[in-house]
Amino acid sequence: MGEHGHHPAPPSPVEQRVAALQALLTERGLLPEGFVEEVTRRYESEIGPMNGAKVVARAWVDPSYRERLLADGTAAIAEFGFGGAEGDHMVVVENTATIHNVIVCTLCSCYPWPVLGLPPAWYKDPPYRARMVREPRALLAEMGCPLPHDVEIRVWDSSAEVRYLVLPLRPAGTEGLTEAELAGMVTRDSMIGVAQL
Amino acid sequence: MTAPLSLAGLDLPRRNGELAFDAPWQSTVFALAAAVVDHAFAGDREPFRQQLVKAIGADPGRPYWESWTAALEALVSTLPERARSSSSVHQAELG
Numbered sequence: 690m691g692e693h694g695h696h697p698a699p700p701s702p703v704e705q706r707v708a709a710l711q712a713l714l715t716e717r718g719l720l721p722e723g724f725v726e727e728v729t730r731r732y733e734s735e736i737g738p739m740n741g742a743k744v745v746a747r748a749w750v751d752p753s754y755r756e757r758l759l760a761d762g763t764a765a766i767a768e769f770g771f772g773g774a775e776g777d778h779m780v781v782v783e784n785t786a787t788i789h790n791v792i793v794c795t796l797c798s799c800y801p802w803p804v805l806g807l808p809p810a811w812y813k814d815p816p817y818r819a820r821m822v823r824e825p826r827a828l829l830a831e832m833g834c835p836l837p838h839d840v841e842i843r844v845w846d847s848s849a850e851v852r853y854l855v856l857p858l859r860p861a862g863t864e865g866l867t868e869a870e871l872a873g874m875v876t877r878d879s880m881i882g883v884a885q886l
Numbered sequence: 887m888t889a890p891l892s893l894a895g896l897d898l899p900r901r902n903g904e905l906a907f908d909a910p911w912q913s914t915v916f917a918l919a920a921a922v923v924d925h926a927f928a929g930d931r932e933p934f935r936q937q938l939v940k941a942i943g944a945d946p947g948r949p950y951w952e953s954w955t956a957a958l959e960a961l962v963s964t965l966p967e968r969a970r971s972s973s974s975v976h977q978a979e980l981g
Contacts, residue, residue: 725918
């Protein structure tokens with residue numbers, strides 16, 4: 690798309706392919722009317738890292754919830770009503786003073802959609818997918834998350850079967866904050882494991 | 887794992903509010919895949935995931951949503967001419 694919206698460029702080849710797919714699926718009765726708009730709306734407004742942030746904040750303030758979350762991520766996350774596509778088997782991995790967890794999908798782009806939304810562009814790109822496995826410490830440092838050498842890094846390779854979510858360390862000095870205020874501090878990147886709070 | 891890959895040139899997003907899609911065709915093709923999974927594969931995402939792995943592996947440097955498009959084209963080409971009826975009324979299980 691150029692700046693001059695009133696002179697739209699002709700559709701690119703990939704746009705034409707997508708339009709052809711859309712027409713074909715409509716013709717075959719596989720695409721209900723309004724489906725595309727509804728899916729887009731939900732992913733842009735309802736499903737995203739704000740969901741995961743609520744889960745993390747609850748785990749910080751409620752020890753019994755934290756215990757349930759680490760024991761059965763899928764069930765504990767479902768307590769918030771989050772679940773469904775790409776969230777069938779969620780495993781939550783907890784950061785500690787000596788262990789830092791980070792998630793990746795080496796084969797494609799598996800990602801815990803119900804709690805984080807759609808993955809960021811870099812998560813899907815080959816450099817991240819390859820290097821996070823091969824040299825996580827160097828890559829994390831490059832991404833602004835340098836870790837002391839005595840902190841063990843655990844890299845979790847997502848798959849069709851299991852999706853991971855990182856439970857970041859609660860920042861120091863937040864004792865007086867409410868659960869909602871804490872949720873506001875939790876970033877997407879901290880739940881992927883490429884940032885600390 | 888071959889030559890060192892660099893993140894140089896990638897604009898690493900740091901914010902939560904990043905838009906999931908850079909262009910309307912990307913959100914469209916995302917939703918089209920969801921429709922096929924729901925209405926032609928009864929919610930089983932594995933066939934699409936396998937096509938996506940294949941598409942990314944076939945051309946690792948290709949932009950992600952173009953691989954996604956190729957994967958969906960490949961998956962749709964495996965459907966019988968007369969697609970299974972979408973008589974079930976279940977909603978997209980997308981959340």
